[in-house]
Amino acid sequence: MTLSKSQLATLERPLKAHLADVEELQQTLKTLEKTAADREAGKWADPNPKPGHGVAVLADQRRDIEVQIERHLALVRLGRDPRVREALGELLKNPDLVKEAAQDPRAFAAARGIELPPTMDVEIQRDGDGRPHLRLTNYDRTVPFDLTWGPKGLDIRR
Amino acid sequence: MVCFPECSPWCLCVGTDCVPSPVMINALRLRTPDGRYVRSTNVGQGLVVAQAVATPGSSETFLLVAPGAAPLTSNGPVSLAVCTSSWTLPASLLRVDHNVISLPHGHKGDRLVTYEVGGAGARVLDSPPFSAGYPAYSGHDDAESIFTLVRLDGSTPSAAGTAIATGDTVALQISSNRGNTFFFRATTGASGAEVHGDGMSVAQADTHFVVELNEVRAGVGWRPADGLCRSCAAVTAVVQRAAAGNGAIAGASASVVVQGHTYAGVSQASGRAPLAEPDGNTCVPSGTVTVQASADRYQDGSATGNVPASGATDIVVKLECTLVKGKIIDSGGSGQPGLSVYLRDQAGNLLVDVNGASYHATTAADGSFTFTCVPRGFVQVWTTADPTQLQHTRTIGQDGWVNVVIVLVTTCGDLTGRVVDADTGQGIAGATVTESGGRTTTTDATGSYTFTCLKPAGPKTIFASAPGYTENFATGTAPSTGTSAPVVIPLHKVVVAQIQIRLDWSMQPSDLDSHLAGPDGAGGRFHCFFVNRAPVPYVLLDVDDTSSFGPETVTISQQAGSFVAGDYHYWVHNYSGTSFAGSVATVSVSAADAQGVLSPIAHYDVATASGAQTDLLWHVVDLTIDAAGNVTRVDVQTMAQGNSNTIL
Numbered sequence: 001m002t003l004s005k006s007q008l009a010t011l012e013r014p015l016k017a018h019l020a021d022v023e024e025l026q027q028t029l030k031t032l033e034k035t036a037a038d039r040e041a042g043k044w045a046d047p048n049p050k051p052g053h054g055v056a057v058l059a060d061q062r063r064d065i066e067v068q069i070e071r072h073l074a075l076v077r078l079g080r081d082p083r084v085r086e087a088l089g090e091l092l093k094n095p096d097l098v099k100e101a102a103q104d105p106r107a108f109a110a111a112r113g114i115e116l117p118p119t120m121d122v123e124i125q126r127d128g129d130g131r132p133h134l135r136l137t138n139y140d141r142t143v144p145f146d147l148t149w150g151p152k153g154l155d156i157r158r
Numbered sequence: 159m160v161c162f163p164e165c166s167p168w169c170l171c172v173g174t175d176c177v178p179s180p181v182m183i184n185a186l187r188l189r190t191p192d193g194r195y196v197r198s199t200n201v202g203q204g205l206v207v208a209q210a211v212a213t214p215g216s217s218e219t220f221l222l223v224a225p226g227a228a229p230l231t232s233n234g235p236v237s238l239a240v241c242t243s244s245w246t247l248p249a250s251l252l253r254v255d256h257n258v259i260s261l262p263h264g265h266k267g268d269r270l271v272t273y274e275v276g277g278a279g280a281r282v283l284d285s286p287p288f289s290a291g292y293p294a295y296s297g298h299d300d301a302e303s304i305f306t307l308v309r310l311d312g313s314t315p316s317a318a319g320t321a322i323a324t325g326d327t328v329a330l331q332i333s334s335n336r337g338n339t340f341f342f343r344a345t346t347g348a349s350g351a352e353v354h355g356d357g358m359s360v361a362q363a364d365t366h367f368v369v370e371l372n373e374v375r376a377g378v379g380w381r382p383a384d385g386l387c388r389s390c391a392a393v394t395a396v397v398q399r400a401a402a403g404n405g406a407i408a409g410a411s412a413s414v415v416v417q418g419h420t421y422a423g424v425s426q427a428s429g430r431a432p433l434a435e436p437d438g439n440t441c442v443p444s445g446t447v448t449v450q451a452s453a454d455r456y457q458d459g460s461a462t463g464n465v466p467a468s469g470a471t472d473i474v475v476k477l478e479c480t481l482v483k484g485k486i487i488d489s490g491g492s493g494q495p496g497l498s499v500y501l502r503d504q505a506g507n508l509l510v511d512v513n514g515a516s517y518h519a520t521t522a523a524d525g526s527f528t529f530t531c532v533p534r535g536f537v538q539v540w541t542t543a544d545p546t547q548l549q550h551t552r553t554i555g556q557d558g559w560v561n562v563v564i565v566l567v568t569t570c571g572d573l574t575g576r577v578v579d580a581d582t583g584q585g586i587a588g589a590t591v592t593e594s595g596g597r598t599t600t601t602d603a604t605g606s607y608t609f610t611c612l613k614p615a616g617p618k619t620i621f622a623s624a625p626g627y628t629e630n631f632a633t634g635t636a637p638s639t640g641t642s643a644p645v646v647i648p649l650h651k652v653v654v655a656q657i658q659i660r661l662d663w664s665m666q667p668s669d670l671d672s673h674l675a676g677p678d679g680a681g682g683r684f685h686c687f688f689v690n691r692a693p694v695p696y697v698l699l700d701v702d703d704t705s706s707f708g709p710e711t712v713t714i715s716q717q718a719g720s721f722v723a724g725d726y727h728y729w730v731h732n733y734s735g736t737s738f739a740g741s742v743a744t745v746s747v748s749a750a751d752a753q754g755v756l757s758p759i760a761h762y763d764v765a766t767a768s769g770a771q772t773d774l775l776w777h778v779v780d781l782t783i784d785a786a787g788n789v790t791r792v793d794v795q796t797m798a799q800g801n802s803n804t805i806l
Contacts, residue, residue, distance in 0.1 A: 024739070028666075028736045028737060031735060031736050032734070032735070032736060035734075035735045035736075045735060045801075046733060046735075046801045046802050046803075047801055047802065047803045048688070048689050048801075048802045048803065050669075050688075050733065054669070054733070057668055057669045057733075057734065058669075058734065060665075060668060061665065061666065061667065061668045061669075061734055061736070064665045064666060064668070065666065068666075
């Protein structure tokens, strides 16, 4: 079951937003790396150097940004994984699969080779017409989101 | 077996139904061809023939006693007992009078006096057996009370053994002990309509009687011909409004209780409420019943009616409206005419009647008002003549509320006063003043305030607050007229011991620094930041936090009992050199009293600052502090370029 163009479009929109964030974070990372290198070389852009801890702070910040970048990219990979798209398409059509996914969404994904981030909750919900919707909630302070995958594609709740 | 209403005595309860019991014939009535009934009078007196009565009575009912048992046949014996008024069998039989006969007794000239039963002039009596005493009569002569019932076809006796049924014409034959035969005969006699035992032949029409056979039960009576097993009928309560056209009342609950059984129903749009027991039984025992009815907006009511033995009946119950009535008077007791009065619910919404119109009345010449058909429950009587009177409330029942009295406060007075500085006694302009009734005003330039026409008159609590002062209150009395004595509310200044500016942030960017510039007390300006955390004795940056995310706090304290007056500028420097984008940094400004209790002054979020987030300086706020610690602020909230040496 392949996804329609409109469904794919709804899926791509947040992925592009993630990529934009990644681009911005990478730019910040570059700035930090240069600043860190300068500070390690004894060159301080600010007229009031903070020897020692000033360099360490930048190292912490770089690691934090690298983690953020990796989490954004993981979500992008997940969203573009053909197995994920296949499962999303099938779920909307096959009531038996919906039942299986509702029992243990994480096991359902794992059985299809999909590894969900540990911070992500998956829940099967039904709308007023009884159609299944997949609610994805990421409890990650760095990249929080709450999405719903339904017949019309991805709906960003917040 | 449960049959309700109970089955009549002539029926048996089978399951929940009543079925007629078999007819056990044990009595008869005799009717002359012209429609008169043979009737007993007092015991010992003769029979008469009287006009028929509407309901068979005991006086013309005669019980069959041995040997006259049913079924009766022609030429069979019959003996009849007189029925008492309680439909029981007395020791009194129909008997035939003696006919005393004097016969010549031979040549000796003595006359033989003897008798025979019946004969000319002998009446038929109801009495105990004759006493002995007559010559040759020893009493207990069966011929007195055992007769032969002869069925007639016209004037011809039927064959012996022919069955006798109700409606047959019969004759009662008397067998004289002298071998003669006589017949009962309706005649005039001394009392006008007597029955004598001297009919000579069935050829005489006056010996003919039409017989009616039936069952009589002691204490109950003559079995009725209608065959009804229950004396009950369906009852429908018809619930109507007592006035205004007797309109039907829908939704009324109606009920009647008979012998512990409750029949109930709810009226439809027509006002009709068929009554039934919970099991569906609709047959209400006959007799007089009282139907109770209850409906919202009406007073409970009842009506008494008679339930017939069968069929159906309507009992009309008329309900009076639930009333809310009262009077609006002035303080002198005079009625106030022409005023609008409304009914409202608990939320202050106008109550509406069944037509959706609000309950509105205009007071009459004497100030009275009346609302009819008011729903039960909470009701507030409210007049636009004095909308402040909200106290006229009650939860009413079916009997309503008929003694509402609203005393209209036609006069009002002003409550006035001042808000003053507790230390100097000077009026405080712009103070907010609120009275306990909810009205609010602001003091003028002299600190004075006035609540004009404050109602109702009486005690009030007045609250006052002003910037830089702690809130206070005082009590006063709103006068019914005129102006109150001034209610003065002193406010104490808030004593500010310190001004604190606190910075919080998170990982990105992770190295933020607080910067504060201000008067150094010598005509110049100080710059407080991580390089110089205490540039003057009255300003201190507590810490340069580079390992976590704050807080960093800059404190401005008093110097020799007062603040160093002047402009203080506060900004944040992003020492990380990256962007503020995505930062959750915040700044809070507070005043602290001598005990360290903080009073918030302002709060800022970097995300709402204008300008390029890539600029490294976040200019947050400028504070103007006077010697007393009064703070006037300008929320700058702008990004700016610079480094840690930049002074804003």
